[in-house]
Amino acid sequence: MPKNKGYLQRTLEFHKNYKSKIAPIFRSYEAFRKKELAKFWFMIISGILMLCNFPLMLLLSDSILSDIACDYFVAYLILMMIFMTLGILLLFIAPKKIKNFAMKIKSDCLSKLLEVFGDIRWQNGKNIIDDWELNRSALFSNFNTRYTDDEFSGSFKGVPFKICETNLLQISGSGKSRTCIPVFKGVVIQFKSNKIIRNRTMIATKGDFTAKNSWLLLWLGLSMPLIQMLIEQPAGCLIAFVVLGLICWGGSKILYKDEERLDEVKLEDPKFCKKFNAYSSDQVEARYLLTTAFIERFQNLNTAFGAKKAKCSFYGDKIMFAISTNKNLFEIGSLFKSLEKPEAVNKFYNELSSIYSMIDYFKLDEKVGL
Template sequence: MNPISFILGAPIKAQRQPQRLRAEPEELVQFKAYYEEHIEPLTRKFENHRVASLKALRGRLYTSLGILLGLALLILVFSLSGYLDIPWVFFIVLCLPFGWWSYRPLKRYKRDVKQEVFPKIFRYFGPDFIFSTSHNMSLTQLKRSKLLPGYDNAKFDDYVQGTYKGVEIAINELCLTKQVKREKSTETETVFRGVMVQLSSHKRFKGHTVVVKNRGGLVNFLSSSFKRLNRVKLEDPRFEKQFDVFSSDQIEARYLLTLGFMERLQSLANLFSGKIQCAFYEDKLLIMLQSGDNRFELGSIFNGATFEYEFSQINREMKQLFAMIEVLKLDQNIGF
């Protein structure tokens, strides 16, 4: 089924046929076993929920369409006879509550999946893994990283927390927006959209060190500081070309950013098209990954509620994040 056939009235039936679980060949057996034990038992209940939501959505869409068409007809008749002169913008505004009302069953279904199924999916990565849409990182703590750009509004989305190979992980989607005044209007501009990854560190540190995108030669010539942190010039010219490092402690910055770590951070930056910045502060490493992708989301509503796609997709995304820990060797008790 697709959106057009759905609107045109194609029958909505429960889909029990499985899709395909996707994982690396070496973990596929374990992956399938986990799915069958923990996720598959939920699929029948949610498939019924999905079908009911789609039916409710279509019913409400038809009702809304009928009411709106009736209203449009009335407005047209009265406009033509000169009794009414309503601008068409009013009609568009009228569509909004109907749209909201029609979408509600779907929204409820998605919320229920995230509340009941996703936590089970995330427990695959470890017994202490939690997934939540209501939890979020402390914005004050994030602000203290000195990485956040100027913003007016912050909106958190999905939150994941757990431990991988002894490293405590917290992941939170974040969108930062700013009001920008144009000539005639004020527009909302997104200044950051992506994922914040907070990792515990086995190295202890007192100072504050940030690795930011290269600001350019001219800016660095004119200013050798960044939010009251001093510039740290490192030995690796390739790293210096890509990043600028600022710290409150010159020695500690070099203790944290060893030559090996710099190389690993560069390979990580290549994986994420260079849109990566990080901060070592308060005994944590905070990685800021800029990305337009909305992570940990539900697949198409028109597919059966087997959650195989979601499980495979989340597994792939989490493996990418775990690779970061391995690339940065945060799990090993050696110099970074």
Template sequence: MTKTDAQQDVLRARLAELPEDFAYFADVYESDLRPVLEAREAERKNALDSAKKNSVIGIAIVAIAAVIGFGVIKVGAVGIIGIIIGFIVAGWGYPKVNEIAKQTKEFLITPIAERLGLSYNSGASLKAEELLIQSRELKVVPGWDRKEVSDEFVGERNGVPFEFFEAHLEEKRTTRTSNGRTQTTWVTVFRGQCWVIEAPKTFHGTTRVSRDSGWFNALGAIGNRFSRAKLEDPVFEKAFEVYTTDQVESRYLLTPDVMETFLELERQFKGGKFRATFDGNRIYAAIEGGDLFEGGGMFSRIDDPERVGDLLTDIATVFHLVDVLGKK
């Protein structure tokens, strides 16, 4: 079996676990992605080899500077300067490797997203910023003092318009120490994924879903207009806290397959505190979890088909929630 055949087998095995409309990406990888990735892999390897050589030289400079500066001539300043130079040399070259890895991520995601009818932005558009603010107003994410929004996807899935992005939200906290000084720290209050899905109909009321009612209480999300929803399935009623302004509509929205999808996402993200709000003509959802769409680091091969498999798996995860909620 050739290397190419082995790569194809690896990717086809990954694609077999994804929706059927992902299957053709094995051919896309072979015809469009692999040739360019192999060239990028050669660049990464050369840059990494150069960075490793610099590391060896830098470590040698540190050792020699320490011996001469502190042992032979006993001039500490000489030793310190030499050590600093050594560390600079040791780290020289790794920024280039990181840049190649970053460029490769965008190179991979952009054409794959386009084939799926999506536009990709490694940062975030003004629209994503606006949707994040709306998500905060609807108590899907907490407030923040500092934010970072990334990996934005915009498009449609089976005719359902949606937007997806990742967000890292931090709160500034100031405390006073025992000696009377103030100390400022930044605390992460949310790191995860956000969806805004266009609903096929306008909702009459507002329905909020969370695994923990404490989340609503903390954000002041349970007002006088809301009452605890009475779901048809007691299993899901135990799993989620649901508050609504329209009891009939909430039961129509939160069918067992929808709730099972919510639970499935939590399992996938290892207990990610899923929450969602159905309001107006949109569904706002968020889950706490690690970053998606990373596809390996600078020490892993760029042309590894597992990178493509990981990326497609992440996109399929995004699509799954849209597929389920878009049925309504």
């Protein structure tokens, strides 16, 4: 398949491919989807009813046990425990049907849908963008736990790229003192520059404190135990809370004083500046990178993924985007919606196309732009 396809041609081929190859498969799966949906609701309703019966049986236990022989007491308790266990088990298993159905659809159809995108492969949970690369981008604060879902890798117009749907967390402590701070949830996009970017340029949504070396995020993490104690001992904990904040702020200044200094970049687009901040260690290079056309495509990424927050980093020989969203991305079919309607497939196409459009903007295959 030719690599340099225009957006319009690719769109036409995608929908042609959908009608000829995917739609017939989806129609054959519709009856299966309805059966799986019926099983899902049966398990949910049954689980709830069983758990609701447990407290009812406890309330009635005194009157019931007074009328039956002691020999039946153990059997009665076992019956209650069976009801409770089955209820919990059904409610635990039921949500897995949603994930399993989506994975089955992807396994059977995704490779056919991706044909029009050329050199691209789908994976799941492999961490194709490793933790070291995420830290190198400076887009994320410290994290020690990671969950990865859909991933894509390939090449477009000679540009290698990686796409990773991931969730980053910073977890500390255990038991009642366990804290879990969300660092990032969404999609990370990385592709290679045609030359080494010697300076760093970053974009982040205003109010995003989850970037690397954020003293505020560190403060919140360390302060969680104090916040829990604040109700019992307000005065002492409040003082400790403020002091800890000052220590985190001062410590971050000392620890990272030798790191690359990023100054704010003032851009001419008032709509963009109202929502985002731009920083760079080189103002001239930043203005060369952050053109009007780039800003337009960057905002299109937000729209395609329905995101409220987004950030970007130019560093070394890489460009990385991090689009924050709680939505389940890159889905082509749902247990709860008819497969005969192409809404999910259209959304999937728009998500991938917005990424290809961003890569296309830099025209890295022609060695111009950066």
